[in-house]
Amino acid sequence: MTTATTAARNRRKGNHRKRNHTLWFWIFVGPFAAGLALFTYVPLGWSVYLSFFDAHNTVTPSDFTGLDNYAAMLADPAFRSSLATFALFTAFIVPATYALSLALALAVNRLRFAQAFFRSVFFLPAACSYVVAALVWKLSLFNGVRFGLANTVLGWFGAEPVAWLAGTDPPWYWLVLVTVRLWLQTGFYMVLFLAGLQRIPPRLYEAAALDGARPGWQTFRHITFPALRATSVAVVLLLVIGAFQAFDEFYNLLSDARGYPPYARPPLVYLYYTALGQGQNLGLGSAGAVILALVIAVVTVAQARLTGLGRKEE
Structure with a gap:
């Protein structure tokens, strides 16, 4: 009888502890989950809903159009051009960031002193706002034709000043766009490496040294780089997704009082002007956003399959 009573009491205590754990779980996670649902998943679902309607100047449309918005978006040369802009930006920024962040990681990892200092210094730009960095690049480094640090340095060597952001032949604006993104994100990926x-x-490395491998390039090629395969795949994946989501630096560097120029419009800038510009076509913009999300998903899954992301290493 005593044993049964003790067992029952232990079960009640165990159930009470489980209820307390569940209660505290929802106390801490509940507000975050509610905010995530309210400010992320509900807008996403509503955007998908709007993409099937004629939603000019309204978020509560009534005219169902089916897939017309998707067909119009895919047939729009400006939208296809924005995807080409993304592809070009990706071709610049992904290999440049990968190589620079890996080089910095290798250099910092070899330091025998002040490693934490240099790690923090290189990582610090990752905490900077993209808007602030873009404005610094635009107003201080590459400001106009007569001003800016870049043209001042060119003048020291007798070179003519360059209209970094106003000209398309040659397209010097790509140098400005790539350098600001490099400065902002290289430190973050350096930490991953x-x-x-x-x-x-x-x-x-000890086994390689015993086998006669020389330190430097040979060790890096046969030991270090293969061992970084999983990290490299994750870095490239994050870089590609980040390139798809480029908006702040493009918008703040290239737009002015006259608006945004017709060149170098990434998908998010194009969708911004489609949904929130003069036309206020929220249905068409939502369809473009869904298409962009599907493209990101397809590229991500394809890259993960090709690189073997998530597989157990042999």
């Missing part, structure tokens, strides 16, 4: 480098077992 540093984490990958510190996970490589030292015994691999």
